[in-house]
Amino acid sequence: MELCVHVSDLRKNYGQVRAVDGVSFGVEYGKVFGFLGPNGAGKTTTIKVLTTLVHPSSGTVRIFGKDIVKHQREIKKRIGVVLQEPSFEANLTVERALELYGLMWSVPGEKRRDRARELIEKFDLESFKSMKNDELSIGQRRRVQVAREFMHDSELLFLDEPTMGLDPAARRTLLDYVNKHVQGGLTVFFTTHIMEEAEYLCDEIAIINKGRMIATDTPAGLKQKYGGVKAIEIKLKDSTTQSVMHIIRPIAGGSVIETPAEGTIRISSTEAQEMLVKIIVSLSKNSVHIESVSVNPPTLEEVFLSVIGKQA
Numbered sequence: 001m002e003l004c005v006h007v008s009d010l011r012k013n014y015g016q017v018r019a020v021d022g023v024s025f026g027v028e029y030g031k032v033f034g035f036l037g038p039n040g041a042g043k044t045t046t047i048k049v050l051t052t053l054v055h056p057s058s059g060t061v062r063i064f065g066k067d068i069v070k071h072q073r074e075i076k077k078r079i080g081v082v083l084q085e086p087s088f089e090a091n092l093t094v095e096r097a098l099e100l101y102g103l104m105w106s107v108p109g110e111k112r113r114d115r116a117r118e119l120i121e122k123f124d125l126e127s128f129k130s131m132k133n134d135e136l137s138i139g140q141r142r143r144v145q146v147a148r149e150f151m152h153d154s155e156l157l158f159l160d161e162p163t164m165g166l167d168p169a170a171r172r173t174l175l176d177y178v179n180k181h182v183q184g185g186l187t188v189f190f191t192t193h194i195m196e197e198a199e200y201l202c203d204e205i206a207i208i209n210k211g212r213m214i215a216t217d218t219p220a221g222l223k224q225k226y227g228g229v230k231a232i233e234i235k236l237k238d239s240t241t242q243s244v245m246h247i248i249r250p251i252a253g254g255s256v257i258e259t260p261a262e263g264t265i266r267i268s269s270t271e272a273q274e275m276l277v278k279i280i281v282s283l284s285k286n287s288v289h290i291e292s293v294s295v296n297p298p299t300l301e302e303v304f305l306s307v308i309g310k311q312a
């Protein structure tokens, strides 16, 4: 089966810095591929190579089944990219910026106007569409920058932290808009530091660190593989957190104990179930009343921290 993106042993050095250090992965057509990793992991560098903005030091990248070095021009026409750094024409109004971007991509007149109208509505740009780009807030600018990329029809869209600076409503609108296009066949390569977002949008997730791929799977698969840790949460009825710590601590051993709120205790452990039973028995022996208990599966954030932590 042909992959939309097929990367083999990709390396990119900046002088002595090995920004991308032997990375291989594939992205299927019509899927959202989440590329996660800490600051400096090599995500943006990978996107720059894949979008032909910088040359790889070695390795091969095939997009739509074609080598990106040999078929650079054709590939560029079929992809869209929203880079991490802001890019806008300071003196253009939002409306004009969308219009010009459509023109740049040779979108015909009628379609261009319809598309701009649709994006202004969908991305909620109406109230500032006549303002100049450099008069906008950071989040407003980012919204325009992302909306702009939908002025033309790309088959593969690279989004490098597209929701950076967006408020929760704008973020949700953007993710849903992307999702709608994915239903229509768009393939998306996506980076974010917000794990809930990755979980919401991505079919497949790769985690990279220090230029190397350390895990790749579906969000559920990652949780199963790396999320041995579960969290117990105990809410006390009348007692203070402090008054029961001498009971909890010896049972929790070296596990992380958090107190997210007064009277609530959260413990993360690979032996959460067994620990919970011991704690309940011990608390009841000491006449401490419990309001509620729960054992929660790991979040993608916990998986991420655990995988990255093992690497450090």
Ligand SMILES: Nc1ncnc2c1ncn2[C@@H]1O[C@H](COP(=O)(O)OP(=O)(O)OP(=O)(O)O)[C@@H](O)[C@H]1O
Residues within 6 Å of the ligand: 014, 017, 018, 019, 037, 038, 039, 040, 041, 042, 043, 044, 045, 046, 084
């Ligand atoms: N133009 C450049 N010249 C030299 N080094 C660079 C350049 N661009 C990136 N690097 C280095 O390459 C490494 C990877 O950077 P990259 O921007 O790809 O990280 P990232 O995963 O996108 O991080 P972030 O989450 O902060 O956006 C870093 O160590 C960075 O300092």
Ligand SMILES: [Mg+2]
Residues within 6 Å of the ligand: 043, 044, 045, 084, 160
């Ligand atoms: Mg980056």
